[in-house]
Amino acid sequence: MKKFCLALAGLAAMSGHGMAASAVNLDSEPRTLIVTEGGSKSEIAIGAGETVQFCPNGCFVTMPNGDREALNGSETVEISGGVGRIK
Amino acid sequence: MAERPDKDTMPTQTMRRLPILLIAVCALFWTAAASAQNVGSYGAGLIGEQQAELDRLTAKIDELDRKVAASTEDDAKLVALRTELETVSQALLKSGLAFRPRLAEINARLEQLGPAPGDGQPAEPDIVAGERQNLVAEKAEINVLLGVAENLSVRVKRLIDDIAAKRRDLFARLLTKRYTIDYALVGEVLTAFSEEMGDFYRTVSSWLRFVFQFKLRSVTAAAFFALAAAAVLVIGGRRLFGRLFAADPSETQPSYLGRLSVAFWSTLLPSAALSVFLAATYFFFDYYSVLRGDIGVMLRSLFYVVAVVFFVHRLARAVLAPAQPEWRLIPVGRSAGRLLVALVSATAFFTGLDHFLSRVFEVLGSPLSLTVGESLVSTFLTGALIVLIGLVKPFVDAKGKARPWHPAFRLLLYGLGGATIVAGLLGYIGLARFMSQQIVVTGAILATMYIGFQSAAAIAAEGAFASTALGRRYRLWFKVDETTLDQLGLVVSVAINLVIIMIGLPLILLQWGFQPGDITAWLYRLATEITIGSFSFSLTGILTGIVVFVVLYFLTRWFQGWLDGSVMARGRVDAGVRNSIRTGVGYAGIVLAGLLGISAAGIDLSNLALVAGALSLGIGFGLQNVVSNFVSGLILLAERPFKVGDWIVAGTVSGTVKKISVRATEIETFQRQTVILPNSELINAAVGNWTHRNRLGRVEIPVGVAYGSDPRKVHAILLDIARSHPSVLKNPEPFVHFSGFGDSSLNFEVRVFLADILGSLAVQNDIRFAIVEAFERERIVIPFPQREVLLRRESEPPAGDMSAPPVPVAQAAQAAPAVRRRKRPDPV
Numbered sequence: 001m002k003k004f005c006l007a008l009a010g011l012a013a014m015s016g017h018g019m020a021a022s023a024v025n026l027d028s029e030p031r032t033l034i035v036t037e038g039g040s041k042s043e044i045a046i047g048a049g050e051t052v053q054f055c056p057n058g059c060f061v062t063m064p065n066g067d068r069e070a071l072n073g074s075e076t077v078e079i080s081g082g083v084g085r086i087k
Numbered sequence: 088m089a090e091r092p093d094k095d096t097m098p099t100q101t102m103r104r105l106p107i108l109l110i111a112v113c114a115l116f117w118t119a120a121a122s123a124q125n126v127g128s129y130g131a132g133l134i135g136e137q138q139a140e141l142d143r144l145t146a147k148i149d150e151l152d153r154k155v156a157a158s159t160e161d162d163a164k165l166v167a168l169r170t171e172l173e174t175v176s177q178a179l180l181k182s183g184l185a186f187r188p189r190l191a192e193i194n195a196r197l198e199q200l201g202p203a204p205g206d207g208q209p210a211e212p213d214i215v216a217g218e219r220q221n222l223v224a225e226k227a228e229i230n231v232l233l234g235v236a237e238n239l240s241v242r243v244k245r246l247i248d249d250i251a252a253k254r255r256d257l258f259a260r261l262l263t264k265r266y267t268i269d270y271a272l273v274g275e276v277l278t279a280f281s282e283e284m285g286d287f288y289r290t291v292s293s294w295l296r297f298v299f300q301f302k303l304r305s306v307t308a309a310a311f312f313a314l315a316a317a318a319v320l321v322i323g324g325r326r327l328f329g330r331l332f333a334a335d336p337s338e339t340q341p342s343y344l345g346r347l348s349v350a351f352w353s354t355l356l357p358s359a360a361l362s363v364f365l366a367a368t369y370f371f372f373d374y375y376s377v378l379r380g381d382i383g384v385m386l387r388s389l390f391y392v393v394a395v396v397f398f399v400h401r402l403a404r405a406v407l408a409p410a411q412p413e414w415r416l417i418p419v420g421r422s423a424g425r426l427l428v429a430l431v432s433a434t435a436f437f438t439g440l441d442h443f444l445s446r447v448f449e450v451l452g453s454p455l456s457l458t459v460g461e462s463l464v465s466t467f468l469t470g471a472l473i474v475l476i477g478l479v480k481p482f483v484d485a486k487g488k489a490r491p492w493h494p495a496f497r498l499l500l501y502g503l504g505g506a507t508i509v510a511g512l513l514g515y516i517g518l519a520r521f522m523s524q525q526i527v528v529t530g531a532i533l534a535t536m537y538i539g540f541q542s543a544a545a546i547a548a549e550g551a552f553a554s555t556a557l558g559r560r561y562r563l564w565f566k567v568d569e570t571t572l573d574q575l576g577l578v579v580s581v582a583i584n585l586v587i588i589m590i591g592l593p594l595i596l597l598q599w600g601f602q603p604g605d606i607t608a609w610l611y612r613l614a615t616e617i618t619i620g621s622f623s624f625s626l627t628g629i630l631t632g633i634v635v636f637v638v639l640y641f642l643t644r645w646f647q648g649w650l651d652g653s654v655m656a657r658g659r660v661d662a663g664v665r666n667s668i669r670t671g672v673g674y675a676g677i678v679l680a681g682l683l684g685i686s687a688a689g690i691d692l693s694n695l696a697l698v699a700g701a702l703s704l705g706i707g708f709g710l711q712n713v714v715s716n717f718v719s720g721l722i723l724l725a726e727r728p729f730k731v732g733d734w735i736v737a738g739t740v741s742g743t744v745k746k747i748s749v750r751a752t753e754i755e756t757f758q759r760q761t762v763i764l765p766n767s768e769l770i771n772a773a774v775g776n777w778t779h780r781n782r783l784g785r786v787e788i789p790v791g792v793a794y795g796s797d798p799r800k801v802h803a804i805l806l807d808i809a810r811s812h813p814s815v816l817k818n819p820e821p822f823v824h825f826s827g828f829g830d831s832s833l834n835f836e837v838r839v840f841l842a843d844i845l846g847s848l849a850v851q852n853d854i855r856f857a858i859v860e861a862f863e864r865e866r867i868v869i870p871f872p873q874r875e876v877l878l879r880r881e882s883e884p885p886a887g888d889m890s891a892p893p894v895p896v897a898q899a900a901q902a903a904p905a906v907r908r909r910k911r912p913d914p915v
Contacts, residue, residue: 040241060233068234069190
């Protein structure tokens with residue numbers, strides 16, 4: 001019974017997942033974000049004008065200019081001039 | 088096995104702490120938000136707060152780290168620690184998020200201040216330089232704190248991974264740990280058992296005394312609420328699914344689908360009701376704090392076991408229906424059915440009893456030998472019962488002889504039962520218990536899933552959905568026909584299969600020791616990203632794409648219908664234009680829907696463009712004809728040399744245009760043969776259209792009269808006939824052409840114009856009848872060529888004797904046309 005409820009909750013949680021955060025690079029050169037998500041750091045390279053989806057469940061991001069931000073997974077990050085702005 | 092009695096207090100503590108934690112987090116959030124409103128002045132305060140929060144979380148993580156390191160034996164404790172760590176991880180993220188408003192402010196202000204002046208530039212006022220310095224310093228501080236939070240989150244995740252590894256180890260050890268089983272154990276177990284039962288009795292009776300003396304009202308209320316909840320489910324369920332629920336004894340030949348649905352509902356509803364009752368009872372007991380720690384654990388285990396045993400029993404009864412042979416899902420014999428239900432229920436009972444007793448022994452802190460001995464007995468019993476189930480000969484063949492199970496299934500049962508017994512006897516009690524529990528619970532889930540799959544297959548059968556209550560109702564509401572209902576049945580069947588897999592698979596995985604978190608993470612990864620080489624796509628994306636495409640497709644169809652039926656019909660737009668616009672809109676809509684669907688599926692269109700570029704050469708050669716037809720189709724739609732309903736002649740094909748599509752055009756000949764003509768042929772070759780701008784057309788009727796007739800009189804008669812026909816147009820007026828002097832006749836041709844060329848046959852008939860009648864009246868002869876045939880007898884002297892005249896035996900008339908007739912298409 002308990003496990004059944006958990007399974008149902010899991011299913012509900014799954015259906016409740018929204019979209020991931022997205023980052024768009026408005027610069028004319030590729031930029032790199034450092035994303036710490038689920039315990040591992042990874043670098044995401046974003047080409048000029050590209051948009052990438054990342055971080056569905058919340059993460060920490062280091063912008064190209066060294067600024068750090070925490071994201072909860074629904075934001076849009078705009079990178080221009082190496083500076084990331086959260087919309 | 089060697090678990091301490093306090094192992095299950097951990098989750099309860101977490102549960103109790105949860106509200107406090109929530110309040111703390113909310114308060115934190117609120118203060119963060121409040122601080123953001125006061126620009127600058129609270130910046131330092133925010134940093135201080137978050138610094139404190141991070142310190143607290145660090146301390147907590149340190150503590151949890153120690154606990155994780157310490158608890159290598161206790162699975163439940165590890166799960167609780169994992170939950171706590173996940174909460175901490177969330178708190179870390181929230182702490183990081185709290186900086187966002189302040190960071191945004193700092194960034195905005197720094198941007199307003201602009202960059203610091205470089206060398207050679209005029210120095211800025213001190214106040215500006217000071218503010219910039221302060222802001223940069225604050226930002227650096229925040230960055231440091233965020234870095235701390237980030238590192239902590241990495242550490243938390245590592246701990247969570249650590250826990251997962253430990254639990255795996257623990258599980259492996261549980262399955263491989265061996266206990267010595269000898270005669271000494273028996274004596275030990277017997278003494279310990281009597282002692283522990285006394286203990287158990289004292290614990291329970293003291294609790295009952297406590298309940299009766301102090302909590303009677305609460306218990307009554309709890310029982311009442313729980314019963315009410317269960318009653319709502321049972322009564323509501325019976326009202327909703329009443330007919331599906333109970334087997335009708337008067338029905339002698341219930342359909343397979345009917346049997347399945349009765350089995351399904353009569354298992355599900357009572358089980359759900361009982362589960363709700365037990366869960367509600369436990370919840371209210373907990374709510375009114377009737378439960379003490381030890382009793383709570385025992386009661387929960389008891390409830391869990393009762394629910395599972397009840398479910399298995401109901402399931403076995405529903406499938407085997409020992410009392411109602413017609414309603415059995417598996418065609419077993421009557422006595423075999425009864426025996427099987429008893430055996431299956433007993434298996435579930437002993438497994439449940441083992442689960443419950445081991446939990447009780449844990450709570451009471453009994454010696455390990457007791458748990459081992461008890462588990463040995465119950466796993467042995469379970470194994471024996473499973474072997475017995477395999478030994479039953481359930482089926483009855485045509486001669487009335489009992490037939491055993493399918494050999495594979497029988498072997499499986501023997502194997503499982505035997506392995507459980509052997510594992511237990513060899514001392515691998517953990518393995519034996521795990522096996523027996525999995526056999527019962529996983530077996531029950533699999534059996535239920537199997538019934539579900541079977542009902543899905545039964546619904547997909549032809550005409551099955553229409554006969555269900557849902558199908559009948561649907562038919563009544565939407566007035567759909569059999570075929571649509573059948574297709575709906577297919578859809579329903581697929582949906583049922585999906586739902587069964589979506590519910591059943593996680594349930595089984597949970598039974599096998601996977602965590603809900605793992606399963607959701609897998610599912611999420613599966614749904615969001617599947618990578619093949621450098622190309623990655625997501626299932627949800629593809630589903631979204633399909634949904635977008637379908638929605639847009641139907642929208643296009645609707646728009647097409649609306650544009651054609653409402654706008655263009657009212658606007659009296661020419662039928663050809665209407666058809667062209669409708670077709671064009673349809674294709675444009677489908678292309679648009681396809682493109683949007685592809686981009687919604689997350690497939691980059693620029694990749695497609697690359698592929699298309701590479702393939703275009705190949706397409707140019709390989710699909711030359713198709714492309715040429717396609718382009719021709721577009722030209723046909725734009726240029727409109729003919730429209731639907733036109734009578735056209737293209738090469739040897741003559742007929743009415745039925746449909747113009749992008750690749751080919753459908754033409755129906757007057758023999759009602761449909762000819763599919765590729766569009767390129769209609770574009771590249773000449774196409775005659777009888778009804779292009781109007782239906783006006785000329786019909787020629789040739790006729791010959793014998794030499795000697797008065798040609799002027801004939802001309803006048805013919806002209807009169809042509810003029811007097813009602814369908815013949817006055818302008819251009821009919822004309823009679825004296826077309827020549829034939830071999831045996833004077834040739835005339837009546838040329839008349841008709842408003843509708845499609846009715847020319849009737850007019851031709853009328854005119855020809857009139858000509859024949861008029862010529863007869865006026866004694867004008869229509870000549871025909873005559874031929875004399877001379878036959879010679881064999882006995883007569885051979886050639887040379889030409890004096891004997893030949894005997895004319897027959898005069899054959901040949902109805903060859905007197906004049907050459909102009910070939911023209913037959914309009915009917």
